[in-house]
Amino acid sequence: MKIAKWLKRIGMLLLLIVILVLMTGFIFEEISRSKAEKIHPDGQLEEVDNHKMHYLRKGTGGPTVVFETAFDPAGHLQWYHIQQNLPQTFTTFSYDRSGILWSERGTNAKTGEKIAEELHTLLENSKVPKPYILVGHSFGGMLTRFFVKKYPEEVAGVVLVDSQYPADEKYLSPELYTMVNQGLPVGFLKFANTFGAARLMFSNMFPATAQYQYQNSLMPALLYKSADATLEEQDQMKSIKTEAAKINSFGSVPLFVITAGDQTRYNSFIKDQKIKNEILTAWDKMQKDLLNLSTDSRQIIAEKSGHYINQDQPEIIADAVNDMVKKITAK
CATH class of the missing domain: 1.20.5 (Single alpha-helices involved in coiled-coils or other helix-helix interfaces)
Structure with a gap:
């Protein structure tokens, strides 16, 4: 008792x-x-379909290098350090998709086509010079397909940074496909976002170096703005991948495919060597298949990088951008 x-x-x-x-x-x-x-936005706000979207513009003149972020609540901050170090002789443009950081959510559906339309309107309204060079990381690389399909005459080049491959079921076993596509725990993250835990969880999203001090100070502070829209993009991921897989050609638009080359990049969270070997082999095949998007393509291996090449070896992306600018301006 x-x-x-x-x-x-x-x-x-x-x-x-x-x-x-x-x-x-x-x-x-x-x-x-x-x-x-x-906290004041570090860029500018522009009206797009009755809501404001945020972008950061550097440099002057054409072409305009347009950065598209991965499935990531950090938005344009993932490209911030790269933009600072690129030449000012052409325009660079990073932005926050609707609902991310300083961009308002708006009412448009989170489809690949609508995301492309919003970006195009934002570029038009901000009056940056054409043509565009699209640089897309991971999920952002997949999103470039919709922009190229809808506005092919305005795209002069594409740089894919360890881009997601929409038809990944072609190269993954059913078990591995389920594992890599399981997504974030929505209910837990919404709960954590309400009670202050999420900002602690994402407090060191960028490397703890002076170069990323600005991003590391902003990311946890503004995470609450991005959380819901990021999870909404996850909800639409399957349908976006299905539609992206149907867009399988950029024609002769010059294409660089930058691929992560660090063979140990999965060691910290995958212990089974067989699974590690399978995903490394599958990713290599998917990246090589991306080259078939264009008749003018080249692969660049970032030997010391994991998936976030923009943090591990940003100089490789900067070199690829500079090479692409030279390539299209020399025509």
Whole structure:
């Protein structure tokens, strides 16, 4: 009887502690959001389909290098350091997709076609010079297909950075396909975002070096703005991949395919050597297949990089961009 009474008291105490922690987290999150609302955008805002979208523009003159981010709540911040170091003799343009960082969500569906249309309107309204060179990382690389299909006459070149391959079921076993496409835990992350845990989880999203100090200060502060839209993109991922797989040619548009080459990049989270070998082999085949998108294509291996080449070896992306600019301006 006494044991049951003590267990009940301990249970009540634990419940009170949990409630106190959640209340503290919720208050912390609300205060942090209030402070974040006072942070001024580092770029400009432009009206697109009755909502404002944020972009960061550097340099002058054409062509315009347009950066498309991965499935990532950091938006344009993933390209920030690269933009700072590229020449100012041509225009570079990074942006936040609707609902990410400083871009308002708007009402358009999160489809590949609508994302391309919004980007095109943003480019038109911001009056950057044509033609465009599209640089897309991972999910962003897959999204470039929709832009090229809809506005082929405005695209002068494409640089894919360890791009996602939409028909990955062709190269993955059913078990591995399920593993790599399982996605983020939506319910948990929404809960964590409400009670302040998410900003702690993403506090070191970028390398802890001086080069990324700006991104590391902004990312956790503004995460709450990006979380819902990022998860919404995940909800639409399957249908976007299905539609992207149907777009299998860029014609003769020059294409560079930058591929991660670090053979140890999965070691930290995949222990089974057989699975590691399978995914490395499959990714290599998918990256080589991307070369078939254009009759004028070249692969570049980033030997020391994992998936985030823009952090591991940003100089390789910068060199590819410079080479692409030279290639299309020499015509």
